Amino acid sequence: TYKFTNLNAGTYSFVVTKPGYGLTKYFGFEFVGGGTTYKNFSLAQIPSFNVSTAQTVLGVDTIIINGTVPHQPFLVNIKIYVSIPSHTSVNENAGNYSTVLGNYFSPSSTSFSNSISTQNLYSLGFTSGSTVYFALYICNMNGSSYQDPITGLLVSTALSSTPVIVSAIVP
Secondary structure, three states: OOOOOOOOOEEEEEEEOOOOEOOEEEEEEEEOOOOOOOOOOOOOEOOOOOOOEEEEEEEOOEEEEEEEOOOOOOOEEEEEEEOOOOOOOOOOOOOOOOEEEEEEEOOOOOEEEEEEEHHHHHHOOOOOOOEEEEEEEEEOOOOOEEEOOOOOOEEEOOEOOOOEEEEEEOO
C-alpha cells in the first residue's frame, strides 16, 4: 500500500517495481485533487528459466521457429519478439521490435513450434531477401502488461532474463 499526500491536481505516471518481479507502468492517471483515489497494480515473478534452444526453418510462405524449454510442471508461455525491418537486433524494449508472437504449450511438452507467414512479415515492412531477427523469452502467464504510449505496443513485464536470438532470410 502506498500513500501520497498533498498532490496537486494533474496527470501522473507510475512505475512499480519489486526485485525478482517484472515492472509495470501506468500512464495518464488523472488526479483531480482533494480526497482519496485508488489504483491497483499487478506484478508477476520473473521466470527462473529461459528458452533452451531455437532455430528457424523456411517453410512454404512461412518462417517456422522451433525450440525447446526445460520441463516445467505448469503451462509455459513463450513470447517471440520480431525485429523492426532494417534493424540488426531485437529485444523486449519498446521501440526495439515490430510485433510479438505468443505461443502457449502444455507442461508435458518441452518443445515448441511457431510460424509466421511471409505475408505478415511483408505487412511489417520486411522484403524478400531481408533478414528478420527473433528474440524468444519465457513469459510469466500471470504477468501484467502495459501499452507503451510512444509506440502503442503492448509490453509484457515478467520475461525471462536471457532471450534466445535467431534470424532468418525472408523468402
